[in-house]
Amino acid sequence: MAVEVTNVKEQAQKAQKASKTLALLTTKEKNEVLHVLADELEKEYETILTENEKDLANGREKGYTEAFMDRLSLSKERVEDFAKGLREVAALEDPVGEILSSWTLDNGLKVEQVRVPLGVIGMIYEARPNVTVDATGLALKSGNAIVLKGGSSAIHSNKAIVDVMHQALKKTKIPAEAVQFIASTDRSATQELFTMKEHIDVLIPRGGGSLIQTVVNNATVPVLETGVGNCHIYFDSKADVEKALNIFINAKTDRPAVCNAAETLIVHKEWLNANKDALIAKLNEYNIKVHGDQTIVDTIPGASLAVEKDWAEEYLGLEVAIKVVDNVQEAIDHIEQYGTKHSEAIVTEDNETAKQFLNQVDAAAVYHNASTRFTDGGALGFGAEIGISTQKLHARGPMGLPALTTIKYCMSGNGQVR
Amino acid sequence: MAVEVTNVKEQAQKAQKASKTLALLTTKEKNEVLHVLADELEKEYETILTENEKDLANGREKGYTEAFMDRLSLSKERVEDFAKGLREVAALEDPVGEILSSWTLDNGLKVEQVRVPLGVIGMIYEARPNVTVDATGLALKSGNAIVLKGGSSAIHSNKAIVDVMHQALKKTKIPAEAVQFIASTDRSATQELFTMKEHIDVLIPRGGGSLIQTVVNNATVPVLETGVGNCHIYFDSKADVEKALNIFINAKTDRPAVCNAAETLIVHKEWLNANKDALIAKLNEYNIKVHGDQTIVDTIPGASLAVEKDWAEEYLGLEVAIKVVDNVQEAIDHIEQYGTKHSEAIVTEDNETAKQFLNQVDAAAVYHNASTRFTDGGALGFGAEIGISTQKLHARGPMGLPALTTIKYCMSGNGQVR
Numbered sequence: 132m133a134v135e136v137t138n139v140k141e142q143a144q145k146a147q148k149a150s151k152t153l154a155l156l157t158t159k160e161k162n163e164v165l166h167v168l169a170d171e172l173e174k175e176y177e178t179i180l181t182e183n184e185k186d187l188a189n190g191r192e193k194g195y196t197e198a199f200m201d202r203l204s205l206s207k208e209r210v211e212d213f214a215k216g217l218r219e220v221a222a223l224e225d226p227v228g229e230i231l232s233s234w235t236l237d238n239g240l241k242v243e244q245v246r247v248p249l250g251v252i253g254m255i256y257e258a259r260p261n262v263t264v265d266a267t268g269l270a271l272k273s274g275n276a277i278v279l280k281g282g283s284s285a286i287h288s289n290k291a292i293v294d295v296m297h298q299a300l301k302k303t304k305i306p307a308e309a310v311q312f313i314a315s316t317d318r319s320a321t322q323e324l325f326t327m328k329e330h331i332d333v334l335i336p337r338g339g340g341s342l343i344q345t346v347v348n349n350a351t352v353p354v355l356e357t358g359v360g361n362c363h364i365y366f367d368s369k370a371d372v373e374k375a376l377n378i379f380i381n382a383k384t385d386r387p388a389v390c391n392a393a394e395t396l397i398v399h400k401e402w403l404n405a406n407k408d409a410l411i412a413k414l415n416e417y418n419i420k421v422h423g424d425q426t427i428v429d430t431i432p433g434a435s436l437a438v439e440k441d442w443a444e445e446y447l448g449l450e451v452a453i454k455v456v457d458n459v460q461e462a463i464d465h466i467e468q469y470g471t472k473h474s475e476a477i478v479t480e481d482n483e484t485a486k487q488f489l490n491q492v493d494a495a496a497v498y499h500n501a502s503t504r505f506t507d508g509g510a511l512g513f514g515a516e517i518g519i520s521t522q523k524l525h526a527r528g529p530m531g532l533p534a535l536t537t538i539k540y541c542m543s544g545n546g547q548v549r
Numbered sequence: 550m551a552v553e554v555t556n557v558k559e560q561a562q563k564a565q566k567a568s569k570t571l572a573l574l575t576t577k578e579k580n581e582v583l584h585v586l587a588d589e590l591e592k593e594y595e596t597i598l599t600e601n602e603k604d605l606a607n608g609r610e611k612g613y614t615e616a617f618m619d620r621l622s623l624s625k626e627r628v629e630d631f632a633k634g635l636r637e638v639a640a641l642e643d644p645v646g647e648i649l650s651s652w653t654l655d656n657g658l659k660v661e662q663v664r665v666p667l668g669v670i671g672m673i674y675e676a677r678p679n680v681t682v683d684a685t686g687l688a689l690k691s692g693n694a695i696v697l698k699g700g701s702s703a704i705h706s707n708k709a710i711v712d713v714m715h716q717a718l719k720k721t722k723i724p725a726e727a728v729q730f731i732a733s734t735d736r737s738a739t740q741e742l743f744t745m746k747e748h749i750d751v752l753i754p755r756g757g758g759s760l761i762q763t764v765v766n767n768a769t770v771p772v773l774e775t776g777v778g779n780c781h782i783y784f785d786s787k788a789d790v791e792k793a794l795n796i797f798i799n800a801k802t803d804r805p806a807v808c809n810a811a812e813t814l815i816v817h818k819e820w821l822n823a824n825k826d827a828l829i830a831k832l833n834e835y836n837i838k839v840h841g842d843q844t845i846v847d848t849i850p851g852a853s854l855a856v857e858k859d860w861a862e863e864y865l866g867l868e869v870a871i872k873v874v875d876n877v878q879e880a881i882d883h884i885e886q887y888g889t890k891h892s893e894a895i896v897t898e899d900n901e902t903a904k905q906f907l908n909q910v911d912a913a914a915v916y917h918n919a920s921t922r923f924t925d926g927g928a929l930g931f932g933a934e935i936g937i938s939t940q941k942l943h944a945r946g947p948m949g950l951p952a953l954t955t956i957k958y959c960m961s962g963n964g965q966v967r
Contacts, residue, residue, distance in 0.1 A: 240919050548922070
């Protein structure tokens with residue numbers, strides 16, 4: 132069974148070889164493959180659920196949290212969602228082959244800047260088995276082979292999903308070797324991926340901060356850094372009370388465990404003086420635990436004094452750090468110091484102050500009078516995303532299909548020399 | 550004197566602080582600064598030449614090659630060329646602030662994808678003092694601060710150039726701190742830059758292969774890998790003789806020491822059989838030393854048998870490796886194995902074969918019937934380049950001003966939540 136191979140280098144080489152075939156397929160051919168994968172996953176859902184049960188049993192034994200078990204757990208409906216996701220990716224525009232620009236030099240040499248696949252994507256991720264399907268779909272649609280290294284807690288689910296996809300690929304023009312699954316749970320297997328520059332074009336880590344930092348600090352393969360979000364909402368002195376509280380509550384509580392959720396609230400002292408009762412009422416209504424500076428501790432009943440680490444914390448739950456400032460510059464400076472360059476929002480009715488915030492804050496996404504929750508490929512209309520980049524090179528913010536491509540200059544001449 | 554500071558972290562922090570001011574300047578303001586720098590360099594050329602003389606004396610003592618000494622050597626004319634380069638950069642379009650796309654979500658949230666500076670660029674380079682000026686000009690124009698770490702052989706020249714630029718910056722809106730020069734020739738100073746993710750946004754190494762690999766293998770700061778070029782010219786069976794020889798001779802001899810020069814010639818056996826005398830005559834006319842496979846050794850008088858290392862070698866001089874193949878696929882496979890993904894060319898009158906080559910060869914630039922020498926920012930009309938990327942992420946091929954920017958999503962709403 133292909134997934135049992137544990138020679139990581141050999142797997143990466145096979146992926147690379149398959150990527151050459153894949154890069155030359157038409158959009159129609161790739162879309163057909165995605166539909167075959169979707170159909171096969173739906174058909175074989177019982178096999179997948181049986182294997183998933185092994186991971187769940189293992190998780191119960193290890194005493195994983197309820198939230199973790201929920202992310203790990205599959206059902207017929209969740210497998211159907213995988214298939215739906217693949218069909219949605221099939222419906223997206225194919226970036227490959229797009230001519231981004233073209234011109235002719237004075238000597239007649241024709242230059243075309245064309246989008247081409249990256250080649251081989253190395254995906255290193257934690258528990259969620261849906262990443263196995265989503266990442267594969269996006270990789271294949273953009274003409275890339277993929278090497279999957281999922282977390283050990285989902286190993287049986289992921290193996291079962293990949294087995295089904297391999298069976299499906301055998302009916303298609305894409306070689307099954309284009310999807311490689313590292314079945315070893317040994318850390319050394321992951322580390323081998325870090326330096327396999329000859330065969331892997333990019334590594335995309337998805338998961339918690341420590342996974343991502345391990346990849347960034349050890350990889351010589353280029354990395355697309357994703358996801359850690361210590362996002363701030365700033366209530367300016369001229370913030371509308373209702374907008375401010377709605378935006379904060381949405382960003383904090385809609386899905387507290389995701390990276391575009393708010394973790395710190397920064398409040399102008401004048402706004403706080405005028406609206407402290409409304410803020411306290413909302414915090415109580417949503418059971419949000421508060422860590423704050425001294426002013427907040429003196430103002431909000433039950434707030435504990437924030438320590439240095441609170442300002443950098445991704446709580447990923449119903450907790451928030453709150454800081455009081457004298458002006459917008461102080462808010463910008465605080466974000467500069469503690470932010471993770473993900474998503475940052477200002478609430479104000481003063482357009483000049485908003486402009487200053489949007490211009491000066493260095494983040495993938497900056498918001499005026501809206502929730503940070505919109506930093507998401509789906510919400511922005513990208514159709515699907517492979518992750519949210521918090522780095523500045525190559526791609527920033529939600530990464531859709533074009534982030535999985537590079538460019539190539541194609542030159543046609545009739546003997547031009549310099 | 551600012552350039553004497555050797556606390557690398559402090560310098561990077563100063564650059565980062567200055568980058569915040571720089572990012573907000575208008576195009577007009579930045580252009581004015583570039584003109585002030587150009588004027589001051591011209592005015593102070595004697596100081597620069599005096600300091601350059603120290604590097605030259607040191608170089609003579611160390612017995613550097615003539616080519617090396619030529620690259621190191623400055624003159625009034627060369628300093629004037631620095632100034633001319635800065636004025637040309639001033640004339641280029643400013644990428645910063647460009648709105649790459651904008652749309653409005655169904656809920657009314659307005660999304661703008663805007664180009665913004667990267668922040669702080671770390672430039673690590675070898676002998677040529679012109680990089681000190683060129684890189685600074687491109688960085689400032691694109692709104693970035695720069696930390697310069699030049700080679701020790703040009704230390705006096707580089708220091709003098711930066712001193713003059715610092716004097717000039719004091720008359721402008723750009724803080725002198727935006728240009729930092731690491732005066733220490735200690736390797737540990739360079740290594741500090743490798744991991745300074747908090748303060749440096751990208752490292753750009755320019756120089757020989759070993760410098761570049763050291764940066765790539767040790768940096769946790771994202772790297773834009775530049776320049777090593779093992780470029781191939783393939784003469785197909787249907788290659789026009791005159792075009793083929795002209796293109797090869799141009800790519801090999803016009804400037805043999807640059808990265809877009811040809812290093813390997815691949816020849817279809819039929820072409821060789823029909824045109825060996827013409828090829829031999831050209832190789833002799835230009836005194837090109839040949840390393841070849843057995844067929845070449847049997848065909849070309851004086852050719853030595855190529856060893857494995859010859860196929861991967863950047864000769865950077867009047868030497869070439871020549872391989873004979875049976876078909877285009879064999880040529881593509883050879884390039885896949887030994888190429889550096891820089892620039893690769895096919896010469897043929899058969900458009901289908903050309904298409905196959907352009908589609909399948911994985912390189913920044915692929916050519917049909919033209920010299921690889923056009924892979925150059927100036928030649929392609931980019932105005933100036935900070936280097937030629939041989940990696941696939943962020944930027945590929947010649948990198949002009951846009952390669953020194955990233956994007957930012959700016960969202961404006963009236964209270965939108967998810």
